[in-house]
Amino acid sequence: MSSIAESVTAAAPRVPIPANGVDYRGKIVLAPMVRSGELPSRLLALKYGADLVWGPETIDRAIIGCQRQVNPRNGCIEFSRMPSNGGRPDIVSKESVIYRLDPVREKGRLIYQMGTASPELAVQAAKIVAADVSGIDVNSGCPKPFSTSGGMGAALLRTPDKLVSILEALVREVGEPFQIGISVKIRILESPEATEALVSRLVRTGITGLTVHCRTTPMRPRERAIRHQLRMVADVCHKAGVACIMNGDVTSRDHGLALMEEFGVDGAMIATSAESNSSCFRSEADGGLAPWRDVVHEYLRFCIESENRLGNTKYLLNMLIPGKNEEFKQAKLSRTYTDSCRRLKFDDLVSQAILLDELLDLDHKWELGPPEGHPRSKAVQNVMANNESAKAAGGDGTRSKATSSVAHKGGPIRTSSFPAPVKAEPEQAAVDPSIPAPMAQKSEVAV
Numbered sequence: 405m406s407s408i409a410e411s412v413t414a415a416a417p418r419v420p421i422p423a424n425g426v427d428y429r430g431k432i433v434l435a436p437m438v439r440s441g442e443l444p445s446r447l448l449a450l451k452y453g454a455d456l457v458w459g460p461e462t463i464d465r466a467i468i469g470c471q472r473q474v475n476p477r478n479g480c481i482e483f484s485r486m487p488s489n490g491g492r493p494d495i496v497s498k499e500s501v502i503y504r505l506d507p508v509r510e511k512g513r514l515i516y517q518m519g520t521a522s523p524e525l526a527v528q529a530a531k532i533v534a535a536d537v538s539g540i541d542v543n544s545g546c547p548k549p550f551s552t553s554g555g556m557g558a559a560l561l562r563t564p565d566k567l568v569s570i571l572e573a574l575v576r577e578v579g580e581p582f583q584i585g586i587s588v589k590i591r592i593l594e595s596p597e598a599t600e601a602l603v604s605r606l607v608r609t610g611i612t613g614l615t616v617h618c619r620t621t622p623m624r625p626r627e628r629a630i631r632h633q634l635r636m637v638a639d640v641c642h643k644a645g646v647a648c649i650m651n652g653d654v655t656s657r658d659h660g661l662a663l664m665e666e667f668g669v670d671g672a673m674i675a676t677s678a679e680s681n682s683s684c685f686r687s688e689a690d691g692g693l694a695p696w697r698d699v700v701h702e703y704l705r706f707c708i709e710s711e712n713r714l715g716n717t718k719y720l721l722n723m724l725i726p727g728k729n730e731e732f733k734q735a736k737l738s739r740t741y742t743d744s745c746r747r748l749k750f751d752d753l754v755s756q757a758i759l760l761d762e763l764l765d766l767d768h769k770w771e772l773g774p775p776e777g778h779p780r781s782k783a784v785q786n787v788m789a790n791n792e793s794a795k796a797a798g799g800d801g802t803r804s805k806a807t808s809s810v811a812h813k814g815g816p817i818r819t820s821s822f823p824a825p826v827k828a829e830p831e832q833a834a835v836d837p838s839i840p841a842p843m844a845q846k847s848e849v850a851v
């Protein structure tokens with residue numbers, strides 16, 4: 405813990421931190437972010453000095469029914485299920501990894517965030533992951549209709565009885581038996597009085613921490629965070645012995661530490677600044693912001709190690725690589741890990757990327773051709789040959805799905821990201837018109 409945080413919190417009473425839990429005090433943490441908060445991004449944040457990482461919000465019903473498996477290739481724990489396919493039994497699908505974590509590198513540092521509007525479902529969902537994480541956080545701040553229409557996220561700010569009952573149920577039925585902390589992430593309300601009344605109730609539920617996003621529900625992300633309620637929220641938390649983390653326009657570790665001192669809060673949470681350069685968690689004294697190429701190299705390494713879904717990897721690459729850069733344009737064109745690494749000249753990652761492309765059934769998409777000394781497998785060659793014959797016979801040679809002829813080399817493999825409420829699909833705009841038709845026209849196959 406930093407000396408600043410120690411001096412801020414020394415006199416405060418404390419809700420005891422459970423044996424398998426973690427104290428939020430003195431911590432600069434990675435915010436929960438759907439899409440941007442998958443395992444590789446969390447490992448990246450930890451590498452650059454984040455003290456704790458929040459996983460992306462996962463809806464209670466999405467994790468309920470998942471099987472827990474250890475991936476034999478990398479030791480990651482994967483919670484997977486078969487997709488429902490909208491009830492259509494005719495669609496053949498692969499198992500989806502709903503949540504993936506690294507039990508070694510995230511040990512003692514991962515907080516699982518859930519979206520819920522029901523104490524029963526919240527408890528059921530939390531029990532599935534509780535033994536593998538250090539805390540469970542309830543998202544009570546998401547303003548998007550997909551969340552609020554189901555009574556989740558920011559809707560809970562308007563139904564405090566329900567929010568309190570969810571937190572109490574989690575503390576009693578998950579926090580105590582599993583000995584982990586329960587926490588909540590809220591937004592400020594329009595008036596300090598309304599926020600104070602809400603926070604006063606929440607801190608009496610047995611939670612160990614509360615994060616306050618210093619924007620109201622109607623505020624857009626680009627509007628500057630407002631901090632005039634922050635000291636009051638921290639005071640209410642401290643009187644009850646609950647750690648208070650601030651969130652909203654925190655740009656770096658040093659900035660977070662300065663704000664903690666200024667507003668008397670216990671920790672600071674960073675979202676969008678970490679999305680664009682996760683080395684913001686490194687203090688100036690330790691080197692400050694790293695060049696984007698270093699960050700992207702490490703990010704791709706973590707993606708490959710954790711077998712991240714390519715669509716998700718490319719989403720964050722779009723954030724991490726500066727837009728005007730020529731390598732950015734190049735990387736956007738890549739449709740495989742191998743091509744991404746080759747276009748970015750990360751030669752040391754290529755051999756691992758080849759293996760992952762084969763595993764994820766992407767190797768038939770190598771746009772730069774098979775890497776030197778690595779001819780396409782016979783199955784892939786057959787598919788390509790069939791395409792050529794189809795073209796010669798007047799067809800367009802396009803395969804609707806590229807999985808049929810290529811041997812699958814083991815699983816479980818992520819086939820889709822769920823939930824995926826953030827709509828932006830930057831990689832879709834990245835199809836290179838110069839790619840031959842069979843590749844360019846195909847929709848992204850499941851990876």
Ligand SMILES: Cc1cc2nc3c(=O)[nH]c(=O)nc-3n(C[C@H](O)[C@H](O)[C@H](O)COP(=O)(O)O)c2cc1C
Nearest residue numbers: 435436437438460461543617652653654674675676
């Ligand atoms: C891409 C993205 C996804 C997000 N997903 C979540 C989420 O799953 N749960 C949540 O509580 N907040 C989510 N948020 C909100 C952030 O956690 C954070 O509260 C907000 O971005 C303000 O922090 P900042 O000013 O540092 O960006 C998301 C934000 C972004 C940009």
